Amino acid sequence: MGLIYALVAAGLSLIFGLMDVVNFAHGELLMLAMYAAFVLWELSGVDPLLLLPVVALLLFGVGMTLYRGLIARALSVQFNRGMVQIFVTFGLAIFLRGLAQFAFGGEFHSITSGVVAGRTLAVGEVFLPLPQVAASLVCLAAFGALLLINRTEFGRALEATREDREAVALIGIDRDRIFALGWGLGAAAVGIAGVMLATFYYVSPNVGANFALIAYVTVALGGFGSLAGALVAGLLIGQVEALTALLLEPSLKQVGMFAIYLVVLTVRPRGLLGRI
């Protein structure tokens, strides 16, 4: 679970780092990805794992389009940019939920076939559900890719654009292109997480909300703009969650992970690996 949190959070972290604001529609991007996986699976009957690149690409497109159509405009406002962004993405989230309900109805769907679906790997006493194992591996791989991208010059340009979105023009960087790519990448990461999640989680218009909050906490815990931080924090949160549920009341497991988050933040106000 931790890795999925981490990957969802990584996408958020990219976007966060970029536009320097909470993307409230993040959970809805996840929801879209899950629906994309579900619909494609239903239409084609292809194994969901094979759909990974398709959905990732699709979400990449969605991310780019969202940026170009909406976020770029939100970024260009002169006044109270921070709040405008919060509420533009919040409005978008509500809109997307409504859209999903409109297009797919409120029902719950799930993917029931595929190589990994419903299988379990038994290693002695320990049972490893195959979908989760596969999800973890894929997420880890995606993470590696993201980290690599972040180390390239493009990654640096992304950071620079966040720092001063006007000044990058002085050195010939097209901020809209960089940002759109960043949004695309962030969304693609969510897309991958979404497909993997869809192999073992149900899909519904409101599914995003369940993960979004955890993603925010993960990002803040890891430190804004730090991908490695998101990874560490995601794993940590997954563990804390499981431990609280095991040792204390399961209904309090989120309290456990939130408490850890608050404790860490009082000691390290910029998250585990954050710089901003």
Added chain:
Amino acid sequence: AEEVVIGAIYPMSGNAAPIGNDAKAALEATAELINGTHPPIPMLMGNGGGLPALGGAKIRVVMADHQNDPQKARAEAERLITQEKVPVLIGSYTSATAATISQVAERYEVPYISMDNSSPSLHRRGLKWYFRTSPHDEMFTEAMFDFFRDIGKKTGRPVKSVALIYEDSIFGVDSSNVQRKLAQEAGIRVAAEVKYRANSPSLSTEAQRLKAAGADVVMPTSYTNDAILMLRAMNEIGYHPRAIMAQAAGFQEPDFIKASGALAEGVFSRSSYAGDAVKARPAIPAVNAAYRARSGKDLNDNTARQVTSLQVLADAINRAGAANPAAIRKALTETAVPGVQLIVPWKGVRFDESGQNVEATPVIQQITSGVYRTVYPFDIASVEAQWNVGG
């Protein structure tokens, strides 16, 4: 002829929207059966042609959306009463909204028929205008334990322990309280009690706990999304409990069966509806067909209760002879409908002082080949229960 407008308040958007949509279809189908012309159906108000005592007046159901927000439920109730001038309210699926709707009904002195709310606390507040056709969780749970007792006797493999898993809502907590109490009374050990966060991203740890408890029967109380997740989580860790006895809700949803596929096979659930009890309830095929025409689905626990409640209400309005709240209330208190006139397998409908239908007797069903089949009470069972406990 004129119309009698009835206000229904359901979640039409948000998490529980599918419930609201189904309710809409069920209520409209029922209204059509009551109003329309068709060969008589052997049930209460099954002759069509509207309400005879009101000159064939038609009933019309207007839907309002409460989004599972008590404040909005309250506002919608007020709107329906004052603006749509409805003489009676129906709804509302979730307990929190029923709490505020019943309050509005009380203040405006309009009857409120709680059709599918099962929280036992609802009818215990001394309300005069509150009626509940459906069984509540205590009645449901009693049926479960009756079933345990009887099947134990029948097969010689009694239930010795149960594990409770329930969501941290009013529904889950109430349900678990009754289950705990009845288990104690029946001398059944409660091996584990797992209260979990509704809509969690994962229920693996919870499943782990259940596995560790290793009880004869797992008794979940959950809505659809968690129900789906729970079965998967148990499967993932290789836990296949000998029996699952669900407090309906999510486990009764078609979405649940569809999404869970083979995993759902063999799950027991209490129900207030037995779609397969066609012999005892001859009206089922016709009503089901009418509902299916609108929704593409078969009637289930919720929708059947909605159909029944609307029948009962229509009958009461008809007996009242006027669409005015006080008269309807009076007629409701005098309701006495025998079970055979319904589509649900209850003894009948008769409200006590608190507005609770005391003759709503639930059944136990089991998922067999992807559909729920009634297995208890044995006299209306359509199939034999698959009972693995102690085997």
Added chain:
Amino acid sequence: MPALLEVRELSKSFGGVAANVDISFDVGQGEILGLIGPNGAGKTSLFNSISGEVTPDRGEIRLEGVRVSGLGPVACAARGIARTFQVVRSFDSMTVLENVMVGAFARARRTRAAMALAEETIDFCGLTGRIDRPAWSLSPPEKRRLEVARALATGPRLLLLDEMLTGLTPTEAQAGVQLVRDVQARGVTIIMVEHVMEVVLPLVSRAVVLNLGRVLTIGSPAEIVRNPEVIRAYLGEKYAPAA
């Protein structure tokens, strides 16, 4: 002249960079002290220590004999130390008057009194015409004046000016110089950082020259410009013949 401010063996480093090393000097009551030195010599860092923005690693700072180092900016402000920032910091959502009132509230509890003080200070700093303009719309030099006005409104005894006169044409700089003199005439002691020698030297009674975080020399303007080390490290050859 009795010393208003005493800096004793003050050191501060950031990571590996020693911004200030063993700095000691006094500032007399009513004096205008120049603080000069190459870029990165540690002038702004020293201001940060004196105004309480950072806590020095070692050494101490006393205002009228009372230790102020490490007390934090609020306490320092309350004791009469005010400053301007090298990179201007204005409250951009407020008008000029409102900006200055924030400073004035350090002295006046009541809104009317603060407003009167602020208006007076704004007049004094020559921003009268801009009083109701939002701060973001001011030009950089005006923003610097605004910073001075805001700092003055707190009624300081010691005012730290960090490159307040940069970016002005010589003519405009003259007006700025006049403002500094007027402030001094009100009995405020001033330390000013400035790179434009034509402006600082006539204005200050003494100057502290920092280099690589240490005090290179302290002396009168005349001494400073003749000091070969200062010329080599800071002023450049152009000033050599003037010596």
Added chain:
Amino acid sequence: MDNAILRRRRAELLGGVIVLAALAVLPLPIGDVYTRNLIIITLLFAGLAQAWNILGGYCGQISLGHALYFGLGAYASTLLFVRLGVPPVFGMVVGGAVGGLGALLVGWPCFRLSGHYYAIATVVVGEIGWLLFLNWDFVGGATGVYVPFQGESWLALQFRTAKLPYHYVALGFLALTWIAAWVIEGSRWGFSWRAVKDDVTAARSLGVRIFPSKMAAAAISGFFTGMGGAIYAQYVGYIDPDSVMAGTLSILIPLPAVLGGVGTLWGPLLGAALLIPLSELSRSYLGGSGRGVDLMLYGALIVLVALARPQGLVSLLGRRGGGDDARAA
């Protein structure tokens, strides 16, 4: 002495009195209960948004956890009434105090954080509060608390079907928050808070004590929010964690302020006047379709307003409310 600030403040006060007076007579010609309810909810949310505005708008601390204070106020006054029989009129004040206290407790760790770290921490704290109340049996847990109707009474703020009394209670609440904001705007506090919002370092150097400023703003904001919660509880008659502490509420409270204009006197009221009726109406008339059209409409509207009027709807009124046209990015 006369200057722009004083003139503006006088004009605002006059405007405030006129608007409040207009709101006081507004429901009289409206007989329809549903519309009156709508107005009451709008007034309540305008007041709540103004309460949030005190911390979020003036002091610049974007709190997304106000549902916690709202819930605390609602629970405090309701439990006092149900368990101990303390009339809600007093309970309201206690509720406010509890809300304010809650805000102080939350502020203690959270005000060390800045920017998004702060915003997310408040979300998390709100979430924790909600979870705890959900699992805390003493306060009714998930079952919630039901306020029995005990007959019409001003002390208990209970009225059978009459809406007018609630209207005046909500209006009173709005007036209180509005006047508080007006007073704060002209006071030393208001100036300090706005300075903290714009530039912490500069504020500090002028002797503004940052942490106490934030705490004071939080306490006042929490107080009014708690009071709003108490009024809500009495109005609706039933509370449970989902309806008075859930995360969505934490967004709904600031939303009117943001759409109307943060850090302004009129923004919250304007925002609420647009937003609440719109969401109610879209639900009532489109929600029945069950297809999410209302959500799409609502979401799209928020996006549009936020983009078209980034400085808030107040900007339509021309220059007013705290020199907000100066609110640069």
Added chain:
Amino acid sequence: MLRLRDVSASYRGLKALQGVELDVAKGEVVAVVGANRAGKSTLLKAIAGQVATSGEIAFEGQDLRKLRAHEVARLGIGLVPEGRRLFPRLSVEDNLRLGAYAKRGDPDRFRPLELVFSLFPRLQERLRQRAETLSGGEQQMLAIGRALMTQPRLLMLDEPSQGIMPRLVDDILAAVGRIRALGMTVLLVEQRLAEALEIADRAYVLQTGRVVMAGPARDIAADAAVRRAYLGL
């Protein structure tokens, strides 16, 4: 090389430039001088495509007004802006290297580093430090360095000596000479009139958004009115 005709610009209705006409020939150093708020910075921003303008701005025959800011930069127009506009949380090295971002693929793109380090040895000592922690003067050096990294053909400097110590002011202005020797054309806005006019070939005097005087730098420096107005003599 650069040609401005009847260029006007305004900020929300506030006119900052009005009908400016200006030419820069290849290899020239042209100075723009004027009082505060005269519109000097606005002029540079207008050329760099950072403010909306009307009129005609052509660079080597190409209409700059049609291009977006980053495209102007890619044409070879570098600007050291007022207020530096560094990437505060990036290291000195990253700031410099990003200067060559647009030239990805060009193996020689980091070559200007040598020039930058020879001009400002201090930067070489501070490669790993975050730009925001540099002293004011160091930041100014970095801003110039970053602009040089883009290998511009036209370098526009907005008050490069601001906040720079006296010794280095001469160096920077001397550097302008060296830069020009490398084949770059320079458009310089500078408050230190005397020094600026010394190194410039030609100069323009701006006053409230209009060009009020233009000509060889020496003539302008000698003009009595200019001396009175800007040099305080």
